[in-house]
Amino acid sequence: MTNRNQKLSPESLRQFTGTTAYYRHSLNRKVVYTDAIKFVAEDGGAYWLIDAIARWIGSEAFRDAASKDERIREMHFWRLEVKEDRTAVLFAKADSPDEAFIIQSIPFTDFPLESIDVWAAYDGEHWTLYLPSEH
Template structure:
């Protein structure tokens, strides 16, 4: 497997192609997120985010902070011991409204950001470069 780099991901600048999540049909994602999932063998990351969107903890957080209901930011941070943390925030300085511990991952980057925004009741997951 070719090593995935952030420079490769930054080449994605947005287009109109979308892929629908198989389980949470209200979640779609961009070619950049699809490329990330394929190259990093990390479709589980899309699944993890999609499983939180629309969940009770998500809806509770959105009821307390309107920003979450239209856009929020996910970060996967990989730790040296092979564990990781997936966290969602309303904005950079805010504390996460969702945090999930990943007990093991071989994800090839130290961290990755995936943004989520809603349009016509569909949540689009995309890379920051695709904004």
């Protein structure tokens, strides 16, 4: 856990090594997220990021990719990359060297980091979104 008075930075994110609570997504009830992801949403103004990932999980594109690569059914990796012009791209991969199976262009963001990785793991009931440092 980290001090809630800190601002979102790579350093503040590295302090998350576990969670004390899980938060259920309001629309996709199969998605829960950790204290660290809540910190990202609150301090980075990025609840939209959780919403975007939750919207993709279970979508037709997601199901199609999972039918072709069983790894996606258990775990996959999201990355948001923010460009200098404040546009961004959100994508999901089965693993780091693989091609993205979901790509979403973001026309504008004020997200304060250049990039962030969010991992998603399925426990048989829920998809848990968390930071790599929490693994």
